[in-house]
Amino acid sequence: MTVQLYDTKAQALRDFVPGDPENVTIYVCGPTVQSGPHIGHLRGALSFDILRRWLAHRFPRVTFVRNVTDIDDKVLANATDAEPWWALAYRMELEFTRAYAAIGILPPTYEPRATASIPQMQELIGRLIAAGHAYPAAPGTDAAGDVYFDVRSWAGYGSLTNQSLDAMEPAADADPRGKRDPRDFALWKGAKPGEPSSATWESPWGEGRPGWHIECSAMSRRYLGPEFDIHGGGLDLRFPHHENELAQSTAAGDPFARYWVHNGLVTVNGQKMSKSLFNFLLASDVLEEIDPLVLRYALAAAHYRSSLDVSERAFEEAAAAVGRIRTFLERVERTPSPFEWRAEPPAGHDRDAVEPEPGSPWSDQPPAAFAAAMDDDLGVPQALAVVHDAVRAGNSALDAGDDDAAWEWARQVRKMTSILGLDPLDAQWRASDASAEASALDALVQEMIAQRAVARAEKDWAAADRIRDAIAAAGIALEDSADGTHWGVADTPAPRRGADGAQPRVRRTDG
Numbered sequence: 001m002t003v004q005l006y007d008t009k010a011q012a013l014r015d016f017v018p019g020d021p022e023n024v025t026i027y028v029c030g031p032t033v034q035s036g037p038h039i040g041h042l043r044g045a046l047s048f049d050i051l052r053r054w055l056a057h058r059f060p061r062v063t064f065v066r067n068v069t070d071i072d073d074k075v076l077a078n079a080t081d082a083e084p085w086w087a088l089a090y091r092m093e094l095e096f097t098r099a100y101a102a103i104g105i106l107p108p109t110y111e112p113r114a115t116a117s118i119p120q121m122q123e124l125i126g127r128l129i130a131a132g133h134a135y136p137a138a139p140g141t142d143a144a145g146d147v148y149f150d151v152r153s154w155a156g157y158g159s160l161t162n163q164s165l166d167a168m169e170p171a172a173d174a175d176p177r178g179k180r181d182p183r184d185f186a187l188w189k190g191a192k193p194g195e196p197s198s199a200t201w202e203s204p205w206g207e208g209r210p211g212w213h214i215e216c217s218a219m220s221r222r223y224l225g226p227e228f229d230i231h232g233g234g235l236d237l238r239f240p241h242h243e244n245e246l247a248q249s250t251a252a253g254d255p256f257a258r259y260w261v262h263n264g265l266v267t268v269n270g271q272k273m274s275k276s277l278f279n280f281l282l283a284s285d286v287l288e289e290i291d292p293l294v295l296r297y298a299l300a301a302a303h304y305r306s307s308l309d310v311s312e313r314a315f316e317e318a319a320a321a322v323g324r325i326r327t328f329l330e331r332v333e334r335t336p337s338p339f340e341w342r343a344e345p346p347a348g349h350d351r352d353a354v355e356p357e358p359g360s361p362w363s364d365q366p367p368a369a370f371a372a373a374m375d376d377d378l379g380v381p382q383a384l385a386v387v388h389d390a391v392r393a394g395n396s397a398l399d400a401g402d403d404d405a406a407w408e409w410a411r412q413v414r415k416m417t418s419i420l421g422l423d424p425l426d427a428q429w430r431a432s433d434a435s436a437e438a439s440a441l442d443a444l445v446q447e448m449i450a451q452r453a454v455a456r457a458e459k460d461w462a463a464a465d466r467i468r469d470a471i472a473a474a475g476i477a478l479e480d481s482a483d484g485t486h487w488g489v490a491d492t493p494a495p496r497r498g499a500d501g502a503q504p505r506v507r508r509t510d511g
Contacts, residue, residue: 003054009260018258019228021059021060024062025065025230025501026052026230028233030068031068033093033096036282065112070090076195112222114215120222122204125214131252135150141177144206147186150184150246163243171186187248221258231259234265234440267312268309270311273310285493293322300421301381326424337459366412391413448467452464
């Protein structure tokens with residue numbers, strides 16, 4: 001077993017060797033909570049949720065930290081007299097939490113807010129000043145109270161993104177008049193006129209607040225120590241945020257992250273998602289109209305490092321795939337089984353004879369092909385192909401009347417989809433299925449099934465065919481068996497939509 005991950009800094013696949021094989025440590029840059037989450041936030045969080053789940057399968061323990069940036073220029077800019085910055089930040093944090101939970105993203109081990117680690121940030125800034133890698137702005141100037149990182153003092157600056165310093169754009173995060181070099185970036189921002197007093201803290205350099213980059217360096221060190229295994233985030237964070245984190249932490253003497261992992265960005269109908277183009281898909285809008293499990297599948301189906309295009313077709317394909325998995329598992333549930341969903345082998349199986357093969361119904365391990373795909377830089381598309389191969393084999397076993405073989409395939413499917421957080425029979429998704437909408441649909445379909453049964457009993461074959469055709473046109477498949485007729489989602493169902501049948505809305509937003 002060797003997990004390989006693409007290390008952005010090395011620009012190559014590397015064998016993943018954690019510092020402590022008993023405890024993998026991960027720090028992921030969480031949201032800046034100036035506004036609600038959009039679908040790009042969900043895709044990024046889901047990428048690292050799946051990475052965490054797979055590493056938890058491979059290693060005894062995973063400590064996963066995802067921060068909340070609750071003090072920042074953007075948070076202050078979006079605050080109002082009626083809703084101060086701290087109230088806005090908390091309200092938006094709750095929106096992110098709800099959206100993450102809706103698509104099955106596990107809560108982090110720790111979720112620190114930036115405002116809870118101000119002393120640790122000041123301590124780190126003090127170390128940088130003492131080492132000659134940072135300096136306060138000259139007193140008596142408009143930049144008084146600011147502290148900057150001296151990029152020319154650190155030879156490794158630019159190593160994460162493989163850039164030369166002279167080719168970089170100036171850092172636009174503070175008054176440039178206080179800087180020795182326009183590329184120097186702010187570690188501490190002195191209080192400025194017009195900013196709320198509640199957004200300032202006492203410091204050796206005067207009242208102020210932290211710069212964005214120092215927040216993550218201090219929080220990762222506080223919760224994971226000076227060195228940890230994986231630093232993650234979206235590809236758009238590589239520069240300047242992660243480049244600056246790496247520089248200030250290593251300049252202060254910390255080894256910092258052993259691996260850098262970045263997820264790809266999101267496009268909408270082939271176009272980059274951008275505020276200026278007004279094509280943000282807000283998570284709240286999408287979750288109103290797309291089944292959460294379908295949304296999770298759609299966001300997970302592309303490789304995490306690739307660009308993901310969100311479109312109506314992508315949701316339709318995801319809904320069809322989820323429907324095939326769910327329908328197969330529900331078919332299996334209606335057949336007799338010697339072991340149900342238990343982890344125990346059926347009577348007569350010699351459990352002491354040999355270690356069960358990976359993928360056998362009572363093994364703790366998924367099929368070897370699935371594991372190989374996941375070990376290869378989290379190859380979820382290839383892993384899903386193994387899932388659907390198992391679904392097809394299981395359906396073939398059911399059609400052939402081999403119920404025991406079908407149950408074995410179903411257990412493999414459930415093991416694989418459980419690792420990915422995509423098991424349709426998981427309690428979270430079954431609770432979703434039990435919604436009023438699902439209950440109403442079931443009542444309507446059952447009524448049509450009853451009408452069809454009456455027509456067949458009366459040998460009115462034309463009426464029975466019309467009813468079945470109407471059900472099929474709605475994207476529902478019927479299965480007639482000895483114990484009655486059952487329904488499920490057909491191979492090409494459409495995603496859930498609004499009452500007007502429209503695809504998920506693209507809302508204009510400044511968030």
